Amino acid sequence: MSMPELRWFKSSYSDSSNGNDCIEVAPTLTTVHVRDSKNTAGPRLTFALETWARFVPYASQD
Incomplete structure (x- = not known):
């Protein structure tokens, strides 16, 4: 059985003045x-x- 592809998005809990300093989550x-x-x-x-x-x-x- 293969794993489905994860769909990543930037977490709404990531808050930084630099938009690239974030975590991404894939539920x-x-x-x-x-x-x-x-x-x-x-x-x-x-x-x-x-x-x-x-x-x-x-x-x-x-």
Whole structure:
């Protein structure tokens, strides 16, 4: 079974004065993939949906 192609978009949680300093996310039915928009071929993180849901509020704190 082959993996479907991921559809990446810039996260609404990325906020920078430089529009290129963002993360991109690609959600699937069971995971959320995360990569650096400046290095799209570089390392990626993969989160289970419930882990991502717990991470986002923590990461968005000032």
